[in-house]
Amino acid sequence: MPSICRSLPSASPAKPATAGEGRPASRRFVLAGVASLLASPLLPAAPARARGPLPDFADLAERVMPAVVNIAVLSEQTTTQVPPELRGTPFERYFRERRGRQQMQGAGSGFIIDATGLVVTNNHVVGNASRVIVSLQDGTEMPARVVGTDDLTDLALLRVEARASLPFVPWGSSASTRVGQWVLACGNPFGLGGTVTSGIVSARGREIGAGPFDDFIQTDAAINPGNSGGPLFNTDGEVIGINTAIFSPTNASAGIGFATPSDLARGVIEQLRRDGRVERGWLGIAVQDYGTEPGARRGAQIQGVERNSPAARAGLRNGDVLVALNGERMDGSRTLIRAVSITPPGQTVRLTVVRDGRQQEVAVQVGRRPPSAS
Structure with missing residues (x-):
């Protein structure tokens, strides 16, 4: 459904334990703890470390919540399920044309980033919605227009028309965020x-x-x-x-x-x-991580070059190892993909390439990522 936070498939690395699996594990943990306590001599307890007070989020919530919105969507989808008794009859066409479209409702969240009414949300929230309604915390409802969406990052931007300036929240730096904050x-x-x-x-x-x-x-x-x-x-x-x-x-x-x-x-x-759209840089190569073993020189190795792509025109080949872009070292294929994607199409970049044990510089004019690119 387009209205929910996506749940990762069960094939993801952290496989959840079933109830049957979880109970024995917990029991083993408790028994091991009891055994270790019984086998250890009694020692004086270590002094407890002084702990600072836990944060009170009340003031923070009061300040930011006016800019957080609820999003309701109304979309249509074509229904292909035809009742068995109508299949093969003249009524089948009537069903598909007149009753084959159903409306679906969903709900999501968003936040205002500009007093004029710009709202950020997920692409999968709005999906192919034919109508989007944004609700403020005070219950005010406003129709919203989809300014643009980006499927690769699952982001969408909406606009609402308000009679007065709207509360909004600022962006922060995720790069400066630390684990444990x-x-x-x-x-x-x-x-x-x-x-x-x-x-x-x-x-x-x-x-x-x-x-x-x-x-x-x-x-x-x-x-x-x-x-x-x-x-x-x-x-x-x-x-x-x-x-x-x-x-x-x-x-x-x-x-x-x-x-x-x-x-x-x-x-x-x-x-x-x-x-209203996102344009990304593109080289036209398939790459994989290179040098994953400890101490090895890391980079991205080319596994395929598309014909007539920017990479092909620059002379890049299968087996080339890309170790730097504009002098910045790369530690793997994802680093390369992200660096190229934020490069404006038409701009020329300098790739450091290792080929047959020799290092060389190759200039590549970045192309525009086609919609079908993976």
Whole structure:
């Protein structure tokens, strides 16, 4: 459904244990603990470390929530299910033409980034919606227009027309976010309306198989269906992420949520705001990580070159190892893909290439990424 935070497939690395698997594991943990206590001599307890007070998010929530919105979508899809008794009869065509389109409703979250009414959300929230309604925390409802969407980063930009200036929140730097820092997630879980949950940054740079630009912030702040598109705040009230996906065997929060980092989202949103679409650089090569063993020189090795692509015109070949772009070293294929994608089409870059044991510089004019590129 387009209205929920996406749940990762069960094939993801952190396979959830079933109830049957979980109980014996817990029992083994407890028994091992008891055994170790019985086998160890009694020692005086270590003095407890002084702990600072836990944060109070009340002031933060009061400040940022007016800019967090609920999003309702109304879309249409073609229904191909024809009742068996109508198949092969003249009524089958009538059913497909007159009753074959059904409306679907969904709900998601978003946040306002400009007083004039620009709203950020996930692409999978709006999907192919024929109508989008944005609701403020005070209950005000406004129709929204989709300015642009980007499927590769699952981001969308909406615009609402308001009679007065709207409250908005600023972007923060996801690059300066540290594992263990407190965060506040806001949104519309299960369609309940404005809700806040708190937690910490559990990890950074997570790759979850969503696409070539995976670089997610992982958090244990509760994120549930309906939170998609909502903001993840730092304690300064800055948006450092957009809540996008969860890992859960139940499709509800299991303490593992993922947010698109603000440093990635901000550039995409600015392009959508300016042009209504995102244009990315493209070389036309298939690459894989090179030098993954300890101590080896790392880079991206070319596995395929498309005909008439920028890479082909520059003379790049299968087996070439790309180790730097414009002098900046690369530690793998994803680094290369991200660096090229943010390069404006038409700009020339300098690639450092290792071929047959020799290092050389190759100039490549970056092309425009076609919609079909993976």
